[in-house]
Amino acid sequence: MESLNNLMMGFGVFFTPYNIFVAVIGIFLGTIVGVLPGLGGANGVAILIPVTFMMPPTSAIILLACIYWGALFGGVITSILFNIPGEPWSVATCFDGYPMAKKGKAPQALTAAFSSHFIGAVFATVALTFLAPLIAEIALRFGPPETFSIMMLTFSAFVALGGKSPIKTLIAIFLGFAMAAVGIDIVSGKLRLTFGTTELMGGFHFIVAVIGLFGIGEILITVEEGLKMDSLPVKMSLRAMLETWKELPRYWKTLLRGAIIGCWMGFKPGGATPASFMSYGFAKQFSKDSEKFGTGIMEGVVAPEVAAHAAGVSAMVPMITLGIPGSPTAAVMLGGLMIWGLQPGPMLFKEHPEFVWGLIASIWASNAIGVIIVLAFVPLFAAILRVPFGILMPSIVFICAIGAYAVNTRMIDIWYMIIFGFVGYTFKKLDYPIAPMVLALVLGDMAETAMRQALIMGQGSPLIFFRPPFALPIMILAFIIFFWPTVSRWKQKAVKKRCKI
């Protein structure tokens, strides 16, 4: 009940003309960002953080969150009309979305995808509204050892879920932490890893890293592959939309299953991509016409989309309650919170309820607004990708450079951006995952402080990281998740051996 009252207050915070205006702008920019190659959600949010410095924090987070939703919508447009998944979690959408568009059913596919987005978002927001305060209540009792154990859980989930090579994921995480450590040691005030240079004293800003790794790196990959943008024709009509909405309730089981999978997986970092694949796989398994999957049927679009968007929203739960982001985009937003002077974590609910509930209310409202906007302007967004690459590409590089410079107004940051671009390009080719590296860079200071404070509490004994009642089970869970892929691989091998005999 208290949650409902708070939510009402949140709607009061959200429904001002300025915030609604900000939300609409955010959805528009986000969709554009999601459609363009080289500019994903994380990147769009990163470039716009300097712009939010002069906004009130609630409006600022609404803008960034809306860019996130918009980017999710944009990814749908490219995967259905262009067969190019803008984000990894849109890959499953291509399976049936593109064949559907080929059959001339692009409006139906888009309407189904956006509507399932909305359903996923609503489902996850309900969970967020009622679960988040509970988690925050528990998290209030967390000390440094517990914070550290949550970090361990986060990163072991990355090792288990993301990437092809666990060891490369580990390297990426360590690199991120090492980059975060460059500069002044927060505890002792000593200079670290600067090797006597003034350039390194300021450290690496995560926004610059995000823009370089995701933006420039992505562009380099795109030009090398010589991507051709061929859009299928699309003409939205009200009749097609109504037709789709009439058909959607038939897939209520798929929608419900996808939303639950999305909420559950999105809670863990890097969860949106496996969630979308899982939801697609389950839908295929349980569906009456499972052999039609992949040929362009609506159920195949609905299943991954509802899960991906539910996961996108539920990634916000650990971000606002524990201060641990569930996705790279959420990580960039979390960095924004810190820049605005808000300490992410359970205290946020107590100290800035208007901020938290305003944000939660905005998720409800902006997803509804977003569906209407994208449905109305799909042809416009698709037209952006038809702008010749020779114009698009240098413009994106220019915008990235502005974003990288604007964070700290340092010239060296634009150079870092270019270097990070090469790193991102190389890493992508060699299967080093970028997302956990960014997460480690954002969380580096927090992880180190937690580790050192915990060691002080335990007077040097690492046993403090395993203290009951909270740290111990979380740590055990982290270890199980970490070693799960190895164990299951052994099992498979053992089974295979037995079969041979």
Added chain:
Amino acid sequence: MRKADVITALIILIIGIFVVYDGVRLGVIGWGASGPMSGLYPFLLGMGLIIGSLVVMGRVFISRKSMSDKPFIQKGGLRHVLYVAVPAALMVALTEFIGLYVAAGLYLALYMKWIGKHRWITVLAVSILLPLISYFVFDKYFLIPLPKGRLSGLLGF
């Protein structure tokens, strides 16, 4: 691909050694005034990097056949990558002298004309309008001063 994998791992190994070295300089074992010595954390990270990169290299050498022998860069791909990377780096270098707006205008014009092969009218319109719009959006509206290099005194903004 294998060569690139080994080279990348080598670079990571070197970074790891640097990080460990600096950690040792700050002190790893012991108990300072503010808890553990400030070198402990970098030391652990650096060790992680060193071990990780060694494992990656070792795996490349052990499993010779399973690694794909696909080249790191496709034929002809390198040219396209350099077409993007070199002008972009030039733009950044120029920014130090003539500011981001002018440098970006030149960069846009060069790329659109040389690689995009667009008509002059399009080239001029985009390369003048885009920096101009961003000037008004960032410098005037959001009050974020972007670098103007040596031109700031000359042109009076």
